[in-house]
Amino acid sequence: MKRTFLLISIFLLQQCIVEAQDFVDDFADGDFSTSIVWDGNTDNFIINPEFNLQLNGDCASGGSNYLSAVFTSLDSVTWTFNVQCSFDPSSSNYAKVYLQSNSADLNGALNGYYVRIGGESGSTDAVEIYKQEGTTSTLVLRGIDGNAAVSPHLGIKVIRTNSAEWNLYVDVSGGTDYVLEGTAIDDAINGGAFLGVVCNYTSTRCQSFYFDDFIAGPIFADYDAPVLQSVSVISPESLELLFNETVELISAETITNYSVDAGVGNPLNAARDFSNPAKVLLTFADEFPQEILLHLSVDNIADEAGNSMSLQTMEFLYITNNLFDVVFNEIFADPSPVIGLPEAEYIELYNTTPFDISLLDWFLTDATEISDAFPEIILPTDSFIIVTDDANAALFSAYGLVIGVNNFPSLNNEGDNLTLFSSEGIVMHNVQFTATWYQNTIKENGGYSLEMIDVFNPCQGINNWIASNDLSGGTPGKKNSVAALNPDNVSPMLLSVYPQSNDTIIVYFDEEILSSTLSTTVFTIDNGIGNPIAIIVEGSIINSVTLLLSTPISSSILYTLTVSDISDCSGNIIMLGNTIQFGISEETFPGDIVINEVLFNPATGGYDYVELYNNSKKILDLSDLYIIELNMDDTSMISEFANVSVSGRLFFPGTYVLLTEDISNVAQQYNRNDISNFIAITGMPNYPDDAGVVLIQTKTFVNIDRLEYSDEWQFELLEDDDGVALERVSFSSPTQDANNWHSAAELIGYGTPGYQNSNYNAAVIADNLLHIEYSVFSPDGDGYQDLLMITYQTQAEGFVANIRIFDDAGRPLATILNNETLARKGFVTWDGVYDDGRRAPMGIYFLYAEFFNLDGIVTKQRKKFTLIRKYE
Known part of the structure; x- marks a missing residue:
């Protein structure tokens, strides 16, 4: 019995609803001329097999076709309908749905209102309501940008109240789960006799418009009280409430209708939003307590029909934005050539916190540009969001959550300095990337993104970023292809100190540190200086700090800086008593710095490097130097050059520095853990593989050292010299002496970047005419006595020498010198290779030397030595 009553009730309710409506057409009857008559360009529309009204227009030239039907509208009306465009609308292809018109000819002059779907260039098309008076159209209200931009399929509801308030609702999925997109007041035109559709199209879109489910009639009686849908914290003491109507x-503006627990109480003020009367802004006297689950109670709020809500409670959290709450997780700076992703730049952000975060009014900068503020959007906990230029947002809609931003910075392919700011201007994350971070010479040429390995290790630079391994070139909107645990468990270290003046020094660290851990008390300088009087930092995450000293430093004193209690981004504290020396530099002269090692033909995927040695007893300033490649065809011309150090860098006596474009690449290839004396050179010269000229020059054009190398200087028995560095043998012998260079030993990896060479020889020239440094040598590439070192010292200038190697049978095997003029003292070497290119076997050998000059003085000497090998 109860079931029967219920069915009858539902049936009567449905009948009442239908009878209360003036217009209903879902085209289920298969035409538009029977139950409801649509008139106009009837030859240009059909009812398709899915029972939609579909444009069937002029496919030769396009046009503007319409249909209209009689509908006498009131001042209080609801319209709902469905519209679909199977293309991205433009200024030439868009739809209009007339809600009310005083004329059946919708392409002529009329008075009425219509909804426009599309009609713009770009990707910001929105659903809009226009007023038309004669042939002039005026915008009444605009929905959300982009909701009508990409092949829109929309469910639309429009309500006009008897007070001339227009409300636009849209369901972007084409259903009836409408969302309020805008409200406006306009009473210029009252009533109408027709409704209808207009399709403006080009020939290629002649069958691409669809309409369905038209319902229009008086506003249904409202018996439902408003419901609170969401609460958003928009400032430390303000909430934004959104109701469903x-x-x-x-x-809405009665403050006693709202209350927050935990002692917060009632708001000081409640204000209904003018542009969206479903929103209310609450302002409280004090800031909300942080990271505590709070409860907002709302009661007695009524809608315009007089329905009052009963008590409703909703939870919310107040969380301040802190460093690294949201981090850069992926950077797509070079989208060409296309591998599989859209050809448009983007960055991806990740929410590292357990809370949802509003990105409203956040913004992004690079080295030269600032984006517009982000629109209102929530980034859920443990989630990603793609940020791109507004014009490209639609390209990434299928990949996940997207923000389209006006003035999105143009990312530099070679590297950029990106910073993310919260709405309060707080730095969330900073990344200064270069092309070397790809760690792949193919992928750095474009089409692949840079991905962060461990999102909870945001400050490790190249050690925590690498090119994407995804087949499409990147992973926008989802977990990175390279994602893995990569924690930072290493304490920060002092890298260098540079005196900017006699009372100002810049301190550099080997990784980024938190500026919040810095103070004057953590720095101490000996020799009577003490703590600095002030520190200067720029930003929350830094790798350098400027110290202002109370007492000027002296050029005659070597100082020691001690640092304590400084933390990196991962919370690692600098080791107790971490110290570094510094002093005031002196002018650099020729010979003070020598070129000590050169890698000009790196292995595949590797990078050139040049090692320098401070051969003086002075502290020198590397920022005063250029590294240069001269043109081999005309050595007076420069092919490439770069600053040795853009920021100041001191060079101490008896130490080495390694210059290269990619520090990590060189360190990995040559197994170097300590890279504190490596300097990354942007635009490092790319030296020729066969022969070239390396020049070190001051900014005042003084040549400090110059090397014209050749691949013929490499060890003759090397099967392949790719990745084999040339090492200097002696600091005291001329740079351009071919005998002063030898291939780096095999057992140490064919290179000694940043430390003593495998072929280094510190032999002191003996007082006698000829001396063999080692009576036994072993040219086996293990870095130990690989060369027969032959030193000499003549009694005067002008001597000429012949030096040859013989076996114990007296057979001549190798020529070291052949009638060559000598300096007063020097050395030559033998690498254990015969003149015919054969490798000398183990055994006893003899060196025969003849010295003579133009005065007729002739001296002959013979030395015995032994050649051994490990593997014979």
Whole structure:
């Protein structure tokens, strides 16, 4: 019995609803001329097999076709309908749905209102309501940008109240789960006799418009009280409330209708939003307590029909934005050539916190540009969001959550300095990337993104970023292809100190540190200086700090800086008593710095490097130097050059520095853990593989050292010299002496970047005419006595020498010198290779030397030595 009553009730309710509506057409009857007559360009429309009204227009030239039907509208009306465009609308292809018109000819002059879908260039098309008076159209209200931009399929509801308030609702999925997109007041035109559709199209879109499910009639009686849908914290003491419908002004602005627990109480003020009367802004006297689950109670709020809500409670959290809450997780700076992703730049952000975060009014900068503020959007906990230029947002809609931003910075392919700011201007994350971070010479040429390995290790630079391994070139909107645990468990270290003046020094660290851990008390300088009087930092995450000293430093004293209690981004504290020396530099002269090692033909995927040695007893300033490649065809011309150190860098006596474009690449290839004396050179010269000229020059054009190398200087028995560095043998012998260079030993990896060479020889020239440094040598590439070192010292200038190697049978095997003029003292070497290119076997050998000059003085000497090998 109860079931029967229920069915009858539902049936009567449905009948009442239909009878209360003036217009209903879902085209289920298969035409548009029977139950409801549509008139106009009837030859240009059909009812398709899915029972939609479909444009069937002029496919030769396009046009503007319409249909209209009789509908006498009132001042209080609801319209709902479905519209679909199977293309991205433009200024030439868009739809209009007339809600009311005083004329059946919708392409002529009329008075009425219509909804426009599309009609713009770009990707910001929105659903809009226009007023038309004669042939002039005026915008009444605009929905959300982009909702009508990409092949829109929309469910639309429009309500006009008897007070001339227009409300636009849209369901972007084409259903009836409408969302309020805008509200406006306009009473210029009252009533109408027709409704209808207009399709403006080009020939290629002649069958691409679809309409369905038209319902129009009086506003249904509202018996439902408003419901609170969401609460957003928009400032430390303000909440924004969103209801499911327009709320009545007086009840909405009564402060006693709202209360927050935990002692917060009632708001000081409640204000209904003018542009969206379903929103209410609450302002409280004090800031909300942080990271505590709070409860907002709302009661007695009414809608415009007078329905009042009962008590409703909703939870919210107040969380301040802190460093690294949201981090850069992926950077797509070079989208060409296309591998599989859209050809458009983007960055991806990740929410590292357990809370949802509003990105409203956040913004992004690079080295030269600032984006517009982000629109209102929530980034859920443990989630990603793609940020791109507004014009490209639609390209990434299928990949996940997207923000389209006006003035999105143009990312530099070679590297850029990106910073993310919260709405309060707080730095969330900073990344200064270069092309070397790809760690792949193919992928750095474009089409692949840079991905962060461990999102909870945000400050490790190249050690925590690498090119994407995804087949499409990147992973926008999802977990990175390279994602893995990569924690930073290493304490920060002092890298260098550079005196900017006699009372100002810059301190550099080997990784980024938190500026919040810095103070004057953590720095101490000996020799009577003490703590600095002030520190200067720029930003929350830094790798350098400027110290202002109370007492000027002296050029005659070597100082020691001690640092304590400084933390990196991962919370690692600098080791107790971490110290570094510094002093005031002196002018650099020729010979003070020598070129000590050169890698000009790196292995595949590797990078050139040049090692320098401070051969003086002075502290020198590397920022005063250029590294240069001269043109081999005309050595007076420069092919490439770069600053040795853009920021100041001291060079101490008896130490080495390694210059290269990619520090990590060189360190990995040559197994170097300590890279504190490596300097990354942007635009490092790319030296020729066969022969070239390396020049070190001051900024005042003084040549400090110059090397014209050749690949013929490499060890003759090397099967392949790719990745084999040339090492200097002696600091005291001329740079351009071919005998002063030898291939780096095999057992140490064919290179000694940043430390003593495998072929280094510190032999002191003996007083006698000829001396063999080692009576036994072993040219086996293990870095130990690989060369027969032959030193000499003549009694005067002008001597000429012949030096040859013989076996114990007296057979001549190798020529070291052949009638060559000598300096007063020097050395030559033999690498254990015969003149015919054969490798000398183990055994006893003899060196025969003849010295003579133009005065007729002739001296002959013979030395015995032994050649051994490990593997014979």
